[in-house]
Amino acid sequence: MVSWENIQASNTSLKNYGPNLVGVFVGGTSGIGESTARAFVKYAVSPRVYLVGRSETRASQIIEDLRALNPDGQINFIKGDVARLEEVDQACKEIQTKEDKINLLVLSAGILTMKGREETDEGLDKKLSLHYYSRMRFLYNLLPQLTNASNAQDAASGQSGLSRVLSVLDARGNAPLILNDLPLKENYSLRNCANHAITMTSLSMEELAASYPATSFVHTYPGLVKTSLARESGSLMKIALNAVFLLLTPMNVPLEESGERHLYAGTNPMFSPLNSKGDAAAIGSDGIQGSGSYLVGSDSATVSNQKVLEGYRADGTRASIWKHTLDIFKGIRGD
């Protein structure tokens, strides 16, 4: 467990990266994404922030708060239903017209629902898209800007610029995949949907960390954080979830703490990209120090013993998952 003091000390040193860091928070209009954006704005010097989500009302309130928290920050809202890859592409284009570099991309758009498969007009399950395909599309589109961010070297230390992607899901939960039905057209269940989103995230992040060695990739498990995650569920689900939070109160991670812990995962130098690993680098998801992709738990420590990933790495499944993802993109968006 990384202590609260160490989390705060690390976040306070965010100013050492210099001014004008750019953070994109997909799912920044609520919950963990919002609280991570708040922490970013609190500690960064003259940051530029993009909150992506659907709720304009919520975004306006957050923007007002964030401007008061750091008057030198520039906070923008980009509206979109990002379960649709077309809207992901539009959001990315809007960001790319304004920014050459992105230092931190936080992916936390998601829903909690007990519904079965619910297809978007693009043919993907809505939940699997929000938790995996849409997030990977953001990442894929914004790789040039993430790579540019790493090129900005600090004159004094020689340290590369911050270039990191965070996906907030369940770093501990990697499980076997149904390899002949990755989008779960025939085998949909809530369990399978969670398993596929989680495990494909870990495998794709490893694959990308090797191909894009100037950027690091972190898959986090936030623990139990009381948010509005069940807002699209029925009232029974909301009551059940509230009961879980009540029963497990001692294990809940307060929302503000979760934001600070995610900022730590998003900025601490120990989660370094492959090309700038140092002696202090954390152990990567493949068991190798500083490999550029990391699994991080709610206590901000790395998660280990990921047997299922080991098998998929060895038999080439890891590479084929990323290829499948690119094929899905090509099928829906043409590239």
Ligand SMILES: NC(=O)c1ccc[n+]([C@@H]2O[C@H](COP(=O)([O-])OP(=O)(O)OC[C@H]3O[C@@H](n4cnc5c(N)ncnc54)[C@H](OP(=O)(O)O)[C@@H]3O)[C@@H](O)[C@H]2O)c1
């Ligand atoms: N909270 C927990 O205890 C917990 C535990 C484990 C894992 N997680 C995972 O962490 C992630 C974040 O959860 P959270 O607790 O922060 O939930 P949250 O408070 O409900 O936030 C979810 C965010 O996703 C956005 N979103 C949902 N559907 C969208 C869509 N179609 N298009 C654009 N944006 C959309 C929402 O924005 P708009 O409403 O503005 O669209 C909101 O900003 C989720 O993937 C969840 O599965 C959470």
